[in-house]
Amino acid sequence: MTDLTSRQKIILSLIVHEHTRTAQPVASKTLIEDYGLHISSATVRNEMNTLAELGFIRQPHTSAGRVPTEEGYRFFVSKLVQQTALPSATRNTITHQFYQSRRGLDHWLPLAASVLANQSQAVSLVTAPHSEKIAFKHIELISTRGSQVLMVLVLVGGEIRQQLLALDEVYSQESLSQTANQFNLNFENKSLRQIEALEPSTEPLVLQILAAILDQMHLTEELVTGELFLDGLSNVLSTPEFAASNQERSPLRLLEERPMLNDLLSRTVLTEDIGGVQVLIGGEGTWQELRDCSVILTRYGIQDQLSGMLGILGPMRMPYGQAISAVRFVGDLLSDLVTDTLIE
Amino acid sequence: MTDLTSRQKIILSLIVHEHTRTAQPVASKTLIEDYGLHISSATVRNEMNTLAELGFIRQPHTSAGRVPTEEGYRFFVSKLVQQTALPSATRNTITHQFYQSRRGLDHWLPLAASVLANQSQAVSLVTAPHSEKIAFKHIELISTRGSQVLMVLVLVGGEIRQQLLALDEVYSQESLSQTANQFNLNFENKSLRQIEALEPSTEPLVLQILAAILDQMHLTEELVTGELFLDGLSNVLSTPEFAASNQERSPLRLLEERPMLNDLLSRTVLTEDIGGVQVLIGGEGTWQELRDCSVILTRYGIQDQLSGMLGILGPMRMPYGQAISAVRFVGDLLSDLVTDTLIE
DNA sequence: TTTAGCACTCTCCTTACGAGAGTGCTAATT
DNA sequence: AATTAGCACTCTCGTAAGGAGAGTGCTAAA
Numbered sequence: 001m002t003d004l005t006s007r008q009k010i011i012l013s014l015i016v017h018e019h020t021r022t023a024q025p026v027a028s029k030t031l032i033e034d035y036g037l038h039i040s041s042a043t044v045r046n047e048m049n050t051l052a053e054l055g056f057i058r059q060p061h062t063s064a065g066r067v068p069t070e071e072g073y074r075f076f077v078s079k080l081v082q083q084t085a086l087p088s089a090t091r092n093t094i095t096h097q098f099y100q101s102r103r104g105l106d107h108w109l110p111l112a113a114s115v116l117a118n119q120s121q122a123v124s125l126v127t128a129p130h131s132e133k134i135a136f137k138h139i140e141l142i143s144t145r146g147s148q149v150l151m152v153l154v155l156v157g158g159e160i161r162q163q164l165l166a167l168d169e170v171y172s173q174e175s176l177s178q179t180a181n182q183f184n185l186n187f188e189n190k191s192l193r194q195i196e197a198l199e200p201s202t203e204p205l206v207l208q209i210l211a212a213i214l215d216q217m218h219l220t221e222e223l224v225t226g227e228l229f230l231d232g233l234s235n236v237l238s239t240p241e242f243a244a245s246n247q248e249r250s251p252l253r254l255l256e257e258r259p260m261l262n263d264l265l266s267r268t269v270l271t272e273d274i275g276g277v278q279v280l281i282g283g284e285g286t287w288q289e290l291r292d293c294s295v296i297l298t299r300y301g302i303q304d305q306l307s308g309m310l311g312i313l314g315p316m317r318m319p320y321g322q323a324i325s326a327v328r329f330v331g332d333l334l335s336d337l338v339t340d341t342l343i344e
Numbered sequence: 345m346t347d348l349t350s351r352q353k354i355i356l357s358l359i360v361h362e363h364t365r366t367a368q369p370v371a372s373k374t375l376i377e378d379y380g381l382h383i384s385s386a387t388v389r390n391e392m393n394t395l396a397e398l399g400f401i402r403q404p405h406t407s408a409g410r411v412p413t414e415e416g417y418r419f420f421v422s423k424l425v426q427q428t429a430l431p432s433a434t435r436n437t438i439t440h441q442f443y444q445s446r447r448g449l450d451h452w453l454p455l456a457a458s459v460l461a462n463q464s465q466a467v468s469l470v471t472a473p474h475s476e477k478i479a480f481k482h483i484e485l486i487s488t489r490g491s492q493v494l495m496v497l498v499l500v501g502g503e504i505r506q507q508l509l510a511l512d513e514v515y516s517q518e519s520l521s522q523t524a525n526q527f528n529l530n531f532e533n534k535s536l537r538q539i540e541a542l543e544p545s546t547e548p549l550v551l552q553i554l555a556a557i558l559d560q561m562h563l564t565e566e567l568v569t570g571e572l573f574l575d576g577l578s579n580v581l582s583t584p585e586f587a588a589s590n591q592e593r594s595p596l597r598l599l600e601e602r603p604m605l606n607d608l609l610s611r612t613v614l615t616e617d618i619g620g621v622q623v624l625i626g627g628e629g630t631w632q633e634l635r636d637c638s639v640i641l642t643r644y645g646i647q648d649q650l651s652g653m654l655g656i657l658g659p660m661r662m663p664y665g666q667a668i669s670a671v672r673f674v675g676d677l678l679s680d681l682v683t684d685t686l687i688e
Numbered sequence: 689t690t691t692a693g694c695a696c697t698c699t700c701c702t703t704a705c706g707a708g709a710g711t712g713c714t715a716a717t718t
Numbered sequence: 719a720a721t722t723a724g725c726a727c728t729c730t731c732g733t734a735a736g737g738a739g740a741g742t743g744c745t746a747a748a
Binding site for chain 2: 711
């Protein structure tokens, strides 16, 4: 069905390339002149007709040049795109930025977003890594004012949750520390289910802390992703794909409304293994907001343990080769960093 | 110099109001018809001439209606704007949203951004509270893998910093806890300067931890603001003030590039006391990116101890009354919450 | 199968023109 | 002195018409 001759593939690739560059319909003459094809424009037009019948390109109007269709981009991405690896100088610069200051995720995640945005000239998104299984690692109780206590909960994988508790009475820092230590001894590496199954203590302080721990662990479990980092918004402001559509249907709403974003991520990249890059073109009939956009996503982290997600969102007319390479590169980089600094 | 008659003030207010509503030049006839002025259009035009001479309004072209100038908005905001308090039902709903789940800042700050964006139909920004003086509150050392240790540092005010340390050798969790306790006993409430002045220990573990603590405290001290939360970006995508300008000059760049934002905040709201609302109209000659925009900012928190900042960024043509009220209201709300949950 | 040649179509730019909105000015009125 | 009715004037905006140019589709020849 989709058996294109190699010449047809070349022509489709060139149309995609040229249209990405100029945002204009591509004429047959442009192809042979600018890309040095040794065939005539009439031949190109004949091939274009075939491609149009297959649904890969279309004419905005009679006697206009050709524009790739959604299907055309899909075919291009799945069969024709050449991953134009980032120049090694660029790769070195980026790697260096990540490794020069081993400050940790709070530094790396915004940096990853910034790098992706710059490389792709689109909007980038990066989520903090999130554990597959929620398990207790460490707790700390810090007396603050009166009966108010700051609880800092560290989970296996390194997620940190904090909560301010208003306890029923004033406890000394000493007894708080003692209680925390009990929890640390008994709960280390225990999963949420295991903790829930334990015989509850009768001591009021322990009970209150336990409730808070379970509460936080439940909250964390329900999270689809960790914290979200965006960058490159100003890259797409002027593109018609983002601005023109009415506010209700803006692709950016997908990034601002967490339920929408969670839905998108759950149904795409979260079903994939780590390392695979997924390309979503034109909303795939499911997301109206993405009608004129494409999303490139990947998962990073450690399979079955800890993973976050990153990618870019841009107009459908996008340099896919570069963009896919950039996403893959930054994803691998973050996977390495997460592996090095895993808290287990 | 700027002594307007009360009728001139009314006319200016009406022009601002009508232009905010329609985004069109305002005709003299529109004013008397839609707002029921009991004077003739010719009189209104005479007054308009006076206002134009004072530089408060201008004509896009001869024989067109009038549009407020930057100066006009400035006068309007400083002398004429009426704070249209949020309807009490809205206030209750919002307050309820904040108080119903006392989850803490990680919940309140995005909520504040969301509320501001909805109320103003502009972009909102909220920064996490940041201490005026950096002081040690509590430290925790958690053994993870091999010689890797997770340090969790809590500062007075409640800021939490984490860092993964690669120590020179493997220490047991016991000795780590012991060391942490030493720090907690000796350093509580000590400022960065006080800690730096202390006689250094000779024990290698203590030295390494101390270096990390000082490092994190220095990093925190250099921070102008805490973490940044944005919302409402899709509100402004379609407005010409944001989209039309070229990418380099987009007002959104000010929000994406931290140095720019820090500069803006340092030179405006950070010089003010908590509670005051500052309105920046048209970049005030300093920020080219804001040529067609206005920014409304306030500081929240506890004077001289802990403060963050919040506000909105929208087109210059903006319902100032509502926007200022919303910013003030949410600011006060966050101030109360921060006061209630202060870690001291 | 490829290609030269050419008529045809559609966009886009320019010009022209009229309707309509809104003003500025003058002279009359309060 | 302040206000207003009246009216000519100016500028925008929408529509229509015409022409240039880009690009195609098709046919017939190579």
